[in-house]
Amino acid sequence: MTSITSYINNNKDRFVNELIELLKIPSISADTAYKQDVLKTADAVKASLERAGCDHVEICETDGYPIVYGEKLIDESLPTVLVYGHYDVQPPDPLELWTSPPFEPVIKATDLHPDGAIFARGACDDKGQMYMHVKAMEYMTSENQLPCNVKFMIEGEEEVGSENLADFVANNKEKLTNDIILISDTGMIAKYVPSITTGLRGLSYVEVEVTGPNRDLHSGLYGGAVANPINVLNKMIASLHDENNHITIPGFYDKVEDLSAEERAEMAKAPFSLDDYKSALDIDAVYGEKGYTTNERNSIRPTLDVNGIWGGYTGEGAKTVIASKAYAKISMRLVPHQEWHEITELFKSHFESIAPKGVRVKVTPHHGGQGYVTPIDTVGYKAASKAYEQTFGKTPIPQRSGGSIPIVSLFEQELGSKTILMGFGLDSDAIHSPNEHFGVWNYLKGIETIPWFYKYFTEMNS
């Protein structure tokens, strides 16, 4: 039998080319204009799972985009790993900032990736990381190295809140029974510093609309005499943070768990250079909640960020107009114990309460999800840790991520199983940004590490 390393050496060009084909399909779930492409991507994922050796693969319809389910059940006495991933991607705009078209993947060498990185929307998040599991599966089945049962559940709505996945999971508990859930949709601390994500932030995403006069007005004839929805929206949003950048929504912090000095000291041990961080982003200073470090601000503390704002004349030149309406998309990252429906309600009632006379405010919740923390003393974590030691030669560092995979806490609640977040991406991969990419080295390292997890997890369970 062939070892995973030699199997990768013999097949790496094909592994990369197959991913590139998948990346060419613009599966943008947020934009209905791409509906056919999203559906086409689901079919491509189905075919890849069949080629990888799944015995049974199906496209499961939902009220939204379908979920691709695949399985290979070899022995019910053996443990079962459920792999979750998503085949949808973020919108690519602003397009003009991409150095190559987001859906025409190219391999370019970078300082961090001298051996090349694949540039395309979804290269890392999550087509690339999801496909690592498909290729690891291919190795295990073709080389007779599969030690346990495997189930795949790959969805197409992660970037828009996984709304239909929740129902699917609730209605298919039997089918999805498993001993551990394995997800690669997070990152690692640095290229040669493996880490396992032990915490995720929750999310509440809302859209707000402020309406003033019933039509756009001439700013000369009405300026100063009526509430300008844009000025008002700016004042309302500005008031959501105080001078220490604490969020001012009453009750927002009530359920936020304060970490002990020990836990914070432990976190502070993770390798981090503030100077490198600032220069990588080309900023002269970081900015955030008073009393917390950068790594704490983006992991263990909740946030409120405007993700988009628009109103009035945004074209070329000047237009002296007072807009009738102004809009903003606002998301809050939540920490474990903050209940996202509750936070959404707190935001809505507070935002409506601070609207001055002369405007009307509408708050529309988009989606959200709970945060998650996983203990590091479980079999799943230990097996993952051992797998990394095998392929990186060092013990991975447990780390809290600032990102959100809302579905993870729901998995535990509905299926009663823990999730292992084995991420191989890097912060510099620019996911959700122009020029998203994924190092070929990281991609192959993921394919190499995954089978070891199956091996150790099965051994530790027997």
Add this chain to the structure above:
Amino acid sequence: MTSITSYINNNKDRFVNELIELLKIPSISADTAYKQDVLKTADAVKASLERAGCDHVEICETDGYPIVYGEKLIDESLPTVLVYGHYDVQPPDPLELWTSPPFEPVIKATDLHPDGAIFARGACDDKGQMYMHVKAMEYMTSENQLPCNVKFMIEGEEEVGSENLADFVANNKEKLTNDIILISDTGMIAKYVPSITTGLRGLSYVEVEVTGPNRDLHSGLYGGAVANPINVLNKMIASLHDENNHITIPGFYDKVEDLSAEERAEMAKAPFSLDDYKSALDIDAVYGEKGYTTNERNSIRPTLDVNGIWGGYTGEGAKTVIASKAYAKISMRLVPHQEWHEITELFKSHFESIAPKGVRVKVTPHHGGQGYVTPIDTVGYKAASKAYEQTFGKTPIPQRSGGSIPIVSLFEQELGSKTILMGFGLDSDAIHSPNEHFGVWNYLKGIETIPWFYKYFTEMNS
């Protein structure tokens, strides 16, 4: 010879149809995509002046859009009236709010205009009001009723700051010599309440850009740890007004003239219903600077309004991104004595000074102009007042307008002559808004009133 009233009765359909043809050309000066249409409009204006009896008409090239100049000089011992207007129009967006296409003029009856109003971008501002002068000229020349010399100066950059008109005026003082400047680019108090605008606000229009990180970032991985340019821009803009809606820019009010109690009492006499005002705009309350009435807020007080704002993801659905940049277009309406270059500088230095660490701010001045006040004891004002009495049967009310015609103060400075602002539009005409329109009655009333001004002004000067 025919009286102006019967001449209008015999020709009104043609007068309306000629204006409709002019309105069909989308002369949007702010958007370079419409360059050919703007130039085409200049040619149409030139042809109309020739048909109206000007002896000499020319297209005067500038660094921007051309100025159409026309004249009929009958006797140098007689006074000369210089008519100013503009053939460019505001951008029509938001297009979806128009009930008929902005450049496909239609006549529709409204409550206020049972005899019909012409709906189109530019119907009132300023193609319609400018064309009243062309048709009045046609009457005077064809019926041998022209009592003095006339010069026309119709520009194509009023909606973008008249930047090249300033040079043109400075370089053509001889050609533009006149005794009075006549402009119809303002409004009247109500349909049967004639008024003459005696004051205009100045303008400073700037665009601001806030840059945070060098690329769009994932709001989960970076949220809370770096300055979000949109949140920062909101805070900066919000800080430009205090809790009383006074503008906080140091020195902003230094040169603002406080009107006497008598002057304010005089202003308060103009017919005005706050309830009608609010219901016309569908707002439950007005909003503005503490200590001033609505009519004071939009005429004798300076303002600061955001005319447009944009940044981040503004498409369908949700995108959890922290934008690299956020932008806003901001205009300040200024009152007489506030120097617009100085205010622009005050804004720039203040705005840059309040930028927090972690972002870079760029302020780009767009354009601006001085405010203007004209005394009511001049021959020009008296002639205009008498003309209105002739056609409306009542004495016009002098009123300060909140709008700006930056070029007016420059005319006085360069050409040494006063300007009479004879406006026939109504606030409800929705200039700069969707569904701009101009009452056919107002249009014809303007054509009827203008020749009387020529008559009385010439008589009073002899």
